[in-house]
Amino acid sequence: MNLRNGLILLVIILAVVGAIWMGGNKGETEDGAPAVKAPEESTAKSEEAPSSSPQESSDVEQPQKGFRAPNFELKTLDGKTVELAKNGGKPSFINIWASWCPPCKMEMPFIQEAYEKYGDRVNFLMVNLTETDDLDKMKDYLSSKGYTFPVLLDEKGEVADRYGVVSIPVTYAVDDKGVIIHKHMGAMSRGQIFDLMEQLTKEK
Numbered sequence: 001m002n003l004r005n006g007l008i009l010l011v012i013i014l015a016v017v018g019a020i021w022m023g024g025n026k027g028e029t030e031d032g033a034p035a036v037k038a039p040e041e042s043t044a045k046s047e048e049a050p051s052s053s054p055q056e057s058s059d060v061e062q063p064q065k066g067f068r069a070p071n072f073e074l075k076t077l078d079g080k081t082v083e084l085a086k087n088g089g090k091p092s093f094i095n096i097w098a099s100w101c102p103p104c105k106m107e108m109p110f111i112q113e114a115y116e117k118y119g120d121r122v123n124f125l126m127v128n129l130t131e132t133d134d135l136d137k138m139k140d141y142l143s144s145k146g147y148t149f150p151v152l153l154d155e156k157g158e159v160a161d162r163y164g165v166v167s168i169p170v171t172y173a174v175d176d177k178g179v180i181i182h183k184h185m186g187a188m189s190r191g192q193i194f195d196l197m198e199q200l201t202k203e204k
Contacts, residue, residue, distance in 0.1 A: 058179045063163040065183055069094070069174045070162040074127065074152040077139070082125065082152055085178060091200040092123040094172040096154075096165055099128070099138040103187040104169040108147060110190040115149040118197045124149045129168065131157040173200055 061070045069092075073083040084092060095111060097104035115124045128138060130153040142151065154160055163170070173182035173196050182196060 058177070063172070063180070063183070065180050067180055068178050069172060069180050071178075072127075072159045072162060074154060074159065077142075077151045077153065082150070084125065084174070087123055087174075087176060087178065089176055090121060090123050091176050092125055092172075092174040093196070093200065094125045094127060094174060095169060096127045096129065096159065096163065096171075097169045098133045099141045100133060101168050105141075107169060107187040107189075107193070108145065110188065110193045112145075112147050112149060113190070114193050114197050118201060119149070121201050122197065125152055126150060127152045127154050127159050129157070129160055129165075130155045131160070171196075175200070 058066065058068055061068045063070055069084060071083065071085045073081060075081055084094070093111075093114075095107075097108075099105075111124070111126070114122075126149050128151050130138070135153075138151075152159075159165075163172075167185065169187055171182075171184045171188060172180055175181050181199070184192070184196075188196075
C-alpha cells in the first residue's frame with residue numbers, strides 16, 4: 001500500500017512539473033500578458049517606422065511643406081544683397097513671378113496691399129525670374145502700378161532651379177525658423193494672401 005501511494009504521489013508530482021514546464025513555453029508571462037517579441041519581429045517593426053522625424057525633416061532643404069526652405073542670395077533692384085537665411089528673426093513670404101505672366105499680375109495688387117500692412121513683420125521676397133524676363137519692361141510695369149515691395153533678381157535661374165519651378169506664380173510661406181509652412185501654386189486671392197499673413201504673424 002505504501003509503495004502504491006508513493007507511486008501515485010510521484011505521478012502527481014511529475015504531472016505538476018510537466019504542466020508548469022508547458023505553461024512556460026506558451027509565449028505568455030505569469031499574468032497572461034504577451035511575452036517579449038522575438039528579435040525578428042522587432043526588426044520588422046522598426047523598418048516600417050518613418051525614416052526621419054519632423055525635426056530631421058526641418059533640417060533638410062527641400063521646396064516642400066515641412067522642410068527647410070532652400071537658401072538663396074540675390075540682388076534687389078536697388079543693388080542690395082538679400083539672403084533668405086538671414087531673416088532677422090521674421091517669417092518670409094516668397095513669391096516667384098515674371099512680368100510676362102498674367103496670373104502673376106492678377107495677385108500683385110493684393111501682395112502690395114499685404115506688404116503695406118505686414119512689411120514690418122514679414123520679409124517679402126518677390127523673386128523675379130529675370131533670366132526669362134525683360135528687365136526694362138519689368139521695371140516699367142512695377143513703376144506704372146506703384147508697387148514698392150522688394151524685388152529680387154534671379155538672373156541666372158538659380159532659385160528657379162533650386163525650387164524646381166515649372167510654372168508661375170508660386171508662393172512659399174516660411175516661418176521664422178526657415179521651415180516652409182505653406183506652398184501655393186498659381187495666383188492667390190486677396191483672402192488667401194491675408195489668411196497667410198495672419199498665419200505667419202500669429203503669436204506663438
